[in-house]
Amino acid sequence: RALTIGLIPGDGIGKEVIPAGRRVLEALPASLGLKFDFVDLNAGWETFEKTGVALPEETVQTLQSCNGGLFGAVSSPTTAVKGYSSPIVALRKRLALYANVRPVKTVATAKKPIDMVIVRENTEDLYVKEEKTYDTPEGKVAEAIKRISEKASTNIAAMAGEIALRRQKIRASGAPSIHKGPLVTVTHKSNVLSQTDGLFRTASKAALADPRFSSVKVEEQIVDSMVYKLFRQPEAYDVIVAPNLYGDILSDGAAALVGSLGLVPSANVGKTFALGEPCHGSAPDIQGQGISNPIATIRSAALMLEFLDEEEAAAKIYAAVDANLEEGKLVSPDLGGTAKTEEVLQDILRRL
Amino acid sequence: RALTIGLIPGDGIGKEVIPAGRRVLEALPASLGLKFDFVDLNAGWETFEKTGVALPEETVQTLQSCNGGLFGAVSSPTTAVKGYSSPIVALRKRLALYANVRPVKTVATAKKPIDMVIVRENTEDLYVKEEKTYDTPEGKVAEAIKRISEKASTNIAAMAGEIALRRQKIRASGAPSIHKGPLVTVTHKSNVLSQTDGLFRTASKAALADPRFSSVKVEEQIVDSMVYKLFRQPEAYDVIVAPNLYGDILSDGAAALVGSLGLVPSANVGKTFALGEPCHGSAPDIQGQGISNPIATIRSAALMLEFLDEEEAAAKIYAAVDANLEEGKLVSPDLGGTAKTEEVLQDILRRL
Ligand SMILES: CC(C)[C@H](C(=O)O)[C@@H](O)C(=O)O
Numbered sequence: 289r290a291l292t293i294g295l296i297p298g299d300g301i302g303k304e305v306i307p308a309g310r311r312v313l314e315a316l317p318a319s320l321g322l323k324f325d326f327v328d329l330n331a332g333w334e335t336f337e338k339t340g341v342a343l344p345e346e347t348v349q350t351l352q353s354c355n356g357g358l359f360g361a362v363s364s365p366t367t368a369v370k371g372y373s374s375p376i377v378a379l380r381k382r383l384a385l386y387a388n389v390r391p392v393k394t395v396a397t398a399k400k401p402i403d404m405v406i407v408r409e410n411t412e413d414l415y416v417k418e419e420k421t422y423d424t425p426e427g428k429v430a431e432a433i434k435r436i437s438e439k440a441s442t443n444i445a446a447m448a449g450e451i452a453l454r455r456q457k458i459r460a461s462g463a464p465s466i467h468k469g470p471l472v473t474v475t476h477k478s479n480v481l482s483q484t485d486g487l488f489r490t491a492s493k494a495a496l497a498d499p500r501f502s503s504v505k506v507e508e509q510i511v512d513s514m515v516y517k518l519f520r521q522p523e524a525y526d527v528i529v530a531p532n533l534y535g536d537i538l539s540d541g542a543a544a545l546v547g548s549l550g551l552v553p554s555a556n557v558g559k560t561f562a563l564g565e566p567c568h569g570s571a572p573d574i575q576g577q578g579i580s581n582p583i584a585t586i587r588s589a590a591l592m593l594e595f596l597d598e599e600e601a602a603a604k605i606y607a608a609v610d611a612n613l614e615e616g617k618l619v620s621p622d623l624g625g626t627a628k629t630e631e632v633l634q635d636i637l638r639r640l
Numbered sequence: 641r642a643l644t645i646g647l648i649p650g651d652g653i654g655k656e657v658i659p660a661g662r663r664v665l666e667a668l669p670a671s672l673g674l675k676f677d678f679v680d681l682n683a684g685w686e687t688f689e690k691t692g693v694a695l696p697e698e699t700v701q702t703l704q705s706c707n708g709g710l711f712g713a714v715s716s717p718t719t720a721v722k723g724y725s726s727p728i729v730a731l732r733k734r735l736a737l738y739a740n741v742r743p744v745k746t747v748a749t750a751k752k753p754i755d756m757v758i759v760r761e762n763t764e765d766l767y768v769k770e771e772k773t774y775d776t777p778e779g780k781v782a783e784a785i786k787r788i789s790e791k792a793s794t795n796i797a798a799m800a801g802e803i804a805l806r807r808q809k810i811r812a813s814g815a816p817s818i819h820k821g822p823l824v825t826v827t828h829k830s831n832v833l834s835q836t837d838g839l840f841r842t843a844s845k846a847a848l849a850d851p852r853f854s855s856v857k858v859e860e861q862i863v864d865s866m867v868y869k870l871f872r873q874p875e876a877y878d879v880i881v882a883p884n885l886y887g888d889i890l891s892d893g894a895a896a897l898v899g900s901l902g903l904v905p906s907a908n909v910g911k912t913f914a915l916g917e918p919c920h921g922s923a924p925d926i927q928g929q930g931i932s933n934p935i936a937t938i939r940s941a942a943l944m945l946e947f948l949d950e951e952e953a954a955a956k957i958y959a960a961v962d963a964n965l966e967e968g969k970l971v972s973p974d975l976g977g978t979a980k981t982e983e984v985l986q987d988i989l990r991r992l
């Protein structure tokens with residue numbers, strides 16, 4: 289099978305980790321029968337500075353003819369700059385990548401193992417970015433719309449249910465697990481936002497009440513309590529589904545639990561396309577030193593493959609990364625090690 | 641000085657902890673010259689079930705003639721109930737309690753000491769609860785308004801600056817501290833919400849640029865990154881200021897770091913009134929067993945006194961609670977102990 293993959297390194301360490309992701313894909317064993325074509329694409333702050341556009345139309349259009357992509361990270365200006373707006377937020381909407389899937393796990397031998405996936409709605413909520421500002425006698429007032437639809441909530445909850453079932457299948461097929469059965473935790477703040485988050489809650493629960501999810505246990509948590517529980521008993525959670533903004537916050541929180549954002553992958557998933565994206569940012573402070581952790585991107589490449597139905601190839605990559613981390617010898621500075629990006633990459637490549 | 645204090649136990653363990661708060665106030669040494677009059681007031685789910693109103697008008701009006709108050713916790717229905725809406729959210733607005741102040745600290749001798757205050761804007765953001773729902777061919781859509789004003793942002797940032805200065809003064813007067821100087825961290829998501837959170841950011845920074853805060857260091861953190869940092873290096877933070885919803889989420893996260901929500905107090909603060917409120921909920925699961933932790937409420941009573949300019953009385957209460965926790969003998973089940981509410985209370989009373 290031939291797969292065309294768009295590569296958008298973006299800014300900062302995006303330029304160091306995306307090439308690592310590419311090399312892992314290229315190094316997959318021939319026996320898997322995968323052939324990759326890579327297309328280099330632009331987006332981000334540097335692109336904006338050069339061209340006045342953060343997300344060139346060509347990038348969007350080329351991606352539309354790709355099977356998948358890898359997005360690095362982009363730098364944002366610290367103050368609002370006219371005409372600039374986040375290319376990843378725009379891409380998610382333009383390509384209808386309705387789910388942001390963020391698995392957060394420790395190695396299986398960790399003292400306190402964690403193994404959860406945060407499934408974040410990726411197209412609406414406050415991310416519709418419909419804002420306005422007006423003057424009043426008491427000063428400026430700004431308003432933003434938080435929009436929640438039954439349709440998007442239903443779709444994301446169904447995705448969470450599918451992922452819970454898939455994880456259970458993998459668990460059942462051997463690997464020892466901290467989870468007994470599939471569990472989806474629906475997160476919201478419907479005690480304050482009875483209509484918007486109330487709709488997310490009822491639509492999610494209705495979607496998960498479908499007979500195909502009959503083996504999935506469904507619970508709910510108010511978002512503030514969810515953050516509390518995430519830190520008090522993270523081992524209890526399997527799949528967490530949340531509206532866009534809560535998902536953004538929860539996934540950074542979960543990343544903190546496994547030691548570094550440099551380990552946490554994500555995939556922006558649409559009906560027929562998946563865009564892998566490390567959860568970390570462009571980290572200008574460490575850019576150019578060759579010490580960025582490539583694992584979040586390498587795992588994002590695997591996650592992308594999973595959603596392109598190449599589960600065997602994905603499993604190979606996960607296993608190589610896990611073996612690197614289990615051994616714990618060649619690890620990057622964010623994890624307390626001294627290995628360079630290239631050394632971590634080489635160690636993972638030889639384990640493929 | 642005579643102080644009239646409204647007591648609103650609410651539901652669940654609110655009824656067990658508010659009396660404990662009252663008894664601590666009554667037991668303050670006579671040398672402080674404080675005389676308390678207590679008024680019992682109703683609000684919450686039980687009140688709603690009995691009267692059809694969650695926050696009786698009488699409660700609001702009586703509080704308006706009080707100096708301060710203590711609010712326990714209320715239970716919310718799990719599905720939207722017509723006519724019911726959260727009494728604490730309503731009270732904050734009705735009494736113009738514009739700041740929600742949440743100190744989170746470990747005992748000074750903790751292995752990893754933490755000592756921060758979260759200063760949460762308390763009247764606007766998504767808590768304006770202006771929502772609507774409409775039908776579309778693809779199903780229901782709901783929208784909520786997130787409103788941020790220059791005025792409220794300026795006021796809350798100034799409050800954060802004042803608190804940072806006050807904490808520095810107390811530190812300078814002796815107690816050893818993990819902080820070198822006053823620091824305020826402004827939290828927002830202006831990389832996505834450039835107008836609303838952008839306004840919070842610029843108004844906060846402008847307020848903190850006032851010469852009276854010249855000794856205060858001001859930093860900023862995007863909210864997702866703030867949650868990450870909160871868990872990776874909590875010792876670095878002194879005062880964190882945030883819009884309403886982020887403040888809600890961050891304070892639960894911070895509470896997780898000190899072992900139990902049962903330790904974390906808050907005060908809802910207006911120009912001339914302060915309402916102490918434990919951060920925990922009504923905890924129906926442990927209600928009636930006499931094992932709820934009264935410390936969050938006792939500390940909330942102290943915090944209320946601080947904002948009524950009774951700092952000496954407040955310091956006495958804090959010291960008694962700290963001594964109880966330092967000794968660690970009479971601690972409630974949420975902290976791994978076996979002491980009953982009454983035993984913890986007695987231990988604190990004898991240390992006053
Ligand atoms: C950079 C930012 C717009 C983005 C988001 O908020 O979605 C990031 O935090 C993420 O989680 O991918």
Ligand SMILES: CC(C)[C@H](C(=O)O)[C@@H](O)C(=O)O
Nearest residue numbers: 479480512726728729888919
């Ligand atoms: C009960 C709820 C409405 C409230 C809030 O969201 O403010 C609570 O979580 C709090 O933090 O005081």
